[in-house]
Amino acid sequence: MSKGKAIAVAAIKGGVGKTTTIVNIAHILANDHNKKVLVIDANFSSPNLNLHLGAIENDKSIHHLLNNNEKLHNVICEHSFGFHFIPTDITKLNSNQHKLKNIVNELKNHYDVILLDSAPSPKDEMLAAIDAADELYVVSTPDLPTLTSTLKTAKLARQNNTKVSGLILNKVKNKNYELKPESMEKLTGIKLVATIKDSVRVLESLNSIRPVSLLNPNSDVSLEYKKLAALMVNASYENPKWHIRALGYLKDDFKNLTTHKFSKGLSYFK
Known part of the structure; x- marks a missing residue:
């Protein structure tokens, strides 16, 4: 097995x-691309991955690797979504974060893709995730406060000589008060690789503890995630046929199905 890559x-x-x-992304890579995927919660101070996966209680966490030299196989968890993950324990805040890079390098011998969920603060834990990664993707929303944070994130990565592979613009509502995608790309100097629409279905998926790519794999949001996942592993991607996308669109918009303007809606997918 060739050495995998780590993406923060x-x-x-x-x-x-x-x-x-x-x-x-982990769900899509594991199920659509048959990749062996590991997600590491590198957000040591305010972890969220456990909540997204419905895995609140775990006997072992990343802290056992960083502090206690625990065996890897004792810490890695398998999820029904098709990928593995290493959780973080919020009750254990002190960790030897600088060991993360060595751990990730070892894990790359066993996985095709390792995804690092970093902390949302420019402190040692974010720097540890950036340092452990082969490349970085920055997530932003189209507003000025987040733009400033995005610039800081990119600066930290470049100072660390970590490749910044793309900007993921999320929760886009296409309103006049938002920064335009092309403006975000120009202002950050980062290539825009995905534009994810704001969708109530994402909130519903969080509530049901299932990724939206599982709940409605042909929705606009899911298809954009699929294009992004393919890009991350240098795989080809082709949109499904227009009628399949139409069904995904209608499923997203089911509450308005009775008043839907089919002639306008269907032409959108052609």
């Missing part, structure tokens, strides 16, 4: 959808 997904601002993005 980062943002210096909470609530932009970083962990949601990671869980969907």
Whole structure:
């Protein structure tokens, strides 16, 4: 097995959808691309991955690797979504974070892709995740406060000589008060690789503890995640046929099905 690669997904601002993005990408890579995927919660001070996976209680966590030299196989958890993960224990805040890179390098011998969910703050724990990664994707929302945070994230990565592979623009509502995607790309100097629409279905998926790519794999949001996942592993991607996308769109918009303008809606997918 050839050595895998480690990808950090980062943002210096909470609530932009970083962990949601990671869980969907992991699910797609494992199930659509048959990749062996490991997700590491590198957000040591305010972990969220456990909540997204419905795995609240775990006997072992990343802290046991960082502090106690625990065996890898005792810490790695298997999830029904098709990938493995290493959780973080919020009750154990002190960790030897600088060991993370060595642990990730060892794990790359066993996985195709390792996804690192970093902390939303420019402190040692974020730097540890960036340092352990081969490349970085930055998640942002299209507003000025988050733009400032995005610039800081990219600067930290470049100072660490970590490749910044792309900007993921999330929760896009296409409103006049938002920064335009092309403006975000120009201002950050990071290639825009995905534009994820704001969707109530994502909130519903969080409530049901299932990724939206599982709940509605042909929705606009899921298809954008699928394109992004393919890009991350240099795989080809082709959109499904227009009628399949139409069904995904209608499933997303089911509450308005009775008043839906089919002539307008269907032409959108052609």
